[in-house]
Amino acid sequence: MLAKIGVALVVGFLGWAYKATQPPPPNLCGSPNGPPVTSPRIKLSDGRHLAYKERGVPKEEAKYKIIVVHGFSGSKEMNLPISKELIEELGVYLLSFDRAGYGESDPNLLRSVKSEAFDIQELADQLEFESKFYMIGVSMGGYSLWGCLKYIPHRMAGMSLVVPVVNYWWPSFPANLSRMVYKSLPVQDQWALGVAHHVP
Structure with a gap:
């Protein structure tokens, strides 16, 4: 009798522990009970959304189109300390985005280095970038650049790592x-x- 009670307690505890360690369901931006969408977003081929922010000269006039990938605790709102005068002089267009699961971008439960690279490629395609573009990876955003070098090297014109791990x-x-x-x-x-x- 005590053995059955002990087994029931252990099974009950393990069930409770498993449930306690599971994250709550995502509260997606734009969903009925979710936060509002305040940034432009694209819809990826798998149905997820990526939020982005544009800075610099207009895309059509830009000599250099640069995608900026934020780090672990960052977002598309991250600001690189580049003067407006320099951006205009060089003709730079900067595009930053919230990586999957950050800010207003939907999470990707199957996220990997490869999926991150293809998210970036799809973002560039939907925003009508030319075949090649530049990238800046800040801190842990450097792993996204590594994924781009591995999976979509034909799209890379150049890269820069800022304070990489x-x-x-x-x-x-x-x-x-x-x-x-x-x-x-x-x-x-x-x-x-x-x-x-x-x-x-």
């Missing part, structure tokens, strides 16, 4: 320099990078 254990870095820079990071970043390095 680096591997402080890379053997090519001088050990004393790696240690010094790693120790200068905020403690929470040291923990996150340490766990990512040491846990398979």
Whole structure:
């Protein structure tokens, strides 16, 4: 009798623990109980939406069309410190977007490096970019650039990484320099990078 009660308690606890660890259903922008849509969005071929923001000279007049990919805690509202005069002088059009699951873009439960690259390609196609465009990846947005290099290299005209996440254990870095820079990071970043390095 006690064994049956023990088994029932363990099964009940495991069921409760599983349910407690599951995220709530997404509250999509524009859905009946969701937040309102305030930015322009495109509809991707799989039915999801990507929100975007345009800056710089008009797209039709631009010499350089650049897609900016935000980092972990960023969004399309991220502002690069580039003067308006320089943007106009160089003829730069900047397009930033909320990655899947950020801001006003719908989540992608099957998101991967490959799907991120194809989201970017579809965004460029729907906004009528030429065949090639430039990209800037900020912080963790650099992984999206890596995906573009791997899956859609024929669309890339050039790329730039801004404060990318680096591997402080890379053997090519001088050990004393790696240690010094790693120790200068905020403690929470040291923990996150340490766990990512040491846990398979």
